[in-house]
Structures are given as structure tokens and as C-alpha cells.
């Protein structure tokens with residue numbers, strides 16, 4: 001069935017429906033990963049966004065039982081150039097179009113995803129609509145300009161109740177971590193469990209006193225969707241926790257930590273999403289290739305009057321990728337060291353968190 005992607009700039013891309021048939025509205029973002037579409041679809045950081053994959057063939061190894069990052073598909077819509085017609089893999093349990101259809105997620109295929117990406121790079125992130133109703137497209141485009149997504153998205157993806165992820169198998173339980181869930185990815189929990197952490201996952205609105213009552217060895221701040229400034233309650237909580245317990249933040253958690261400690265965040269023109277972002281550690285000079293998925297970043301200028309130090313930067317655009325406190329045991333990264341999808345060069349950061357929980361000291365020295 002014919003389908004269109006309408007952008008707020010008035011640009012229209014015509015293609016074909018795949019997945020569910022219907023309408024989907026959201027912020028259009030692009031991901032440059034060649035694989036990892038199942039992880040992207042189920043990563044809560046993408047909740048409410050429409051994701052365009054720039055790699056031209058998507059779906060070629062189907063859907064399996066291993067790669068989900070949460071209990072459901074989180075994206076609002078999905079855009080591909082070509083959805084593989086005959087996927088095949090030994091672990092395959094379903095195929096992409098079927099999975100999208102069953103989950104009610106609208107997709108469009110057959111459009112020039114590279115032209116779309118260039119358009120986004122030129123204009124910045126855009127609001128868009130996928131639709132089968134091919135009339136009044138101009139009006140649909142102008143309506144998009146006035147549309148604002150006002151949902152409290154972190155509240156929707158965070159857990160309602162606390163739960164425990166035990167430390168894995170043969171690992172002796174070494175550290176007790178409380179993870180504030182802003183939309184935590186499965187691979188983060190899996191990685192922490194493998195490292196021997198027992199993780200208590202708590203809702204995003206849990207009070208600092210209740211978190212400290214668990215007597216954790218450390219607190220983890222998770223990734224999550226949307227603008228970090230939309231979760232003021234969590235910023236206050238983190239302010240209260242800072243200095244009292246070791247803290248490690250990833251992505252949204254990193255942004256919230258910066259806001260809590262006096263820094264500021266801003267929206268990037270079109271974000272970083274993919275598995276090949278080069279990050280340099282300023283202390284060692286070492287470069288790692290990282291998995292990323294974010295539309296906001298911490299402003300370097302805003303850190304001048306804080307005790308936060310920049311530890312890592314992105315070599316493409318020099319934006320901040322890592323922060324640490326010069327006195328307290330806390331640090332954070334903007335990228336996803338747990339990978340899933342993407343390279344696992346940065347798994348060592350979970351060991352750094354373990355060292356901080358063991359020895360204390362400043363996040364900067366860890």
C-alpha cells in the first residue's frame with residue numbers, strides 16, 4: 001500500500017507501508033548502524049521517535065529472542081530503504097515487518113533514506129508524519145509545525161515497581177547497586193549482572209531517602225527518552241544523592257547528573273545515533289569507538305562554576321562525552337558502554353564503577 005512521509009518543512013517522501021498500516025507522528029531521527037535494528041526498536045531511549053535507518057538493507061537477519069532491550073517496541077515509527085524480503089539467521093524467530101505489524105508500529109519502506117538524512121542534517125531534527133492518507137499533504141505538513149509532544153515520556157517507560165536483577169551465575173555478589181530507571185536498556189542490566197552487581201531497579205521518581213535506605217554501594221542513573229529538563233524531580237533527587245554514594249550515569253543519566261550539579265544541557269542539531277562514534281579520553285588520549293543514541297548534550301561553558309570536569313570528547317564534533325567530579329565519587333558518559341547494539345570497547349567503565357564503589361575517591365581519579 002502507498003504511504004507517505006510528510007515533514008514539517010513541507011517535504012514529502014513517497015514509499016510503501018510495512019509493518020502496521022496507519023498514521024504515526026513524531027520526531028524523525030536517523031541511526032547509522034548497519035545492524036542492531038532490533039535493539040534500536042526496543043530501546044526505550046527512542047520512545048516516541050520515528051527512526052530512519054541509513055543503512056539501505058534492514059531486517060536481513062529477522063527478529064530473535066535475544067536482542068530486545070525492553071519488553072516492547074518503543075519507537076513510534078520506522079523508516080527503511082529496503083526491508084529484506086527473505087531474512088535468514090539461525091536464531092531468527094520472526095521477521096521485522098511481522099513484528100512491527102503485531103506491535104501496531106507503522107513503518108514506511110522504499111524511500112531514499114540518504115536524501116532524508118541529508119535533509120535532516122541540513123534543517124536539524126524535524127517533526128514528521130507517516131500516513132496512508134495521501135490527500136491534503138501540504139496541510140498535514142503545516143499542522144506538524146504546531147504539534148508538540150507534551151507527554152511525560154520518562155514516566156511511561158520507567159518501571160512502576162522496584163525489582164531486583166541478581167548478580168549472574170557463578171559471580172559472587174560483590175556490589176549492591178540501585179538503578180534509577182528512566183527507561184533502562186536490558187543490556188545495561190545484563191552487563192551489570194555479569195560484572196557481579198546485584199541491581200535494584202527503582203522507578204524514576206523514587207526519593208533519595210528511599211534510595212539510600214537500600215544502603216547501596218552505588219547508584220546508577222540510566223539512559224532514557226526525551227529532554228533531561230523534563231524530569232526535574234529526578235534532578236533534585238540526584239542533587240541529594242551526589243557526594244553521599246558513588247554514582248555512574250549513562251546518556252540521559254549523564255545529562256541529569258550534569259543538570260543536578262549545576263551544568264546545563266542543549267539540543268543538538270541532529271544528534272548522534274549509531275555504532276561508530278569516536279570518543280577520546282582526554283587523560284589517556286585513547287580513542288574508543290562507541291555506540292550512541294542521543295539528541296541532547298551537556299554544554300561545556302555551563303561547567304565553568306561546577307566541580308565537574310570533562311573527561312572525554314567526541315572527535316567528530318568535540319561535544320562532551322564524559323564527565324567526572326573532582327571530589328566526589330561520581331562520573332558519567334554520554335554514550336552507551338553496554339553496547340547492544342554497537343562496539344563494546346567501553347565495557348571497562350563498569351569496572352571503573354566497581355572500583356569507585358570499592359575504594360571511593362573522586363570520579364575523576366577513578
Ligand SMILES: NC(=O)CC[C@H](N)C(=O)O
Pocket residue numbers: 045222223224225226227228250251252253293294295296297
Ligand atoms: N540514550 C539516551 O539516554 C538518550 C538521552 C536523551 N533522551 C537524548 O536524546 O539526548
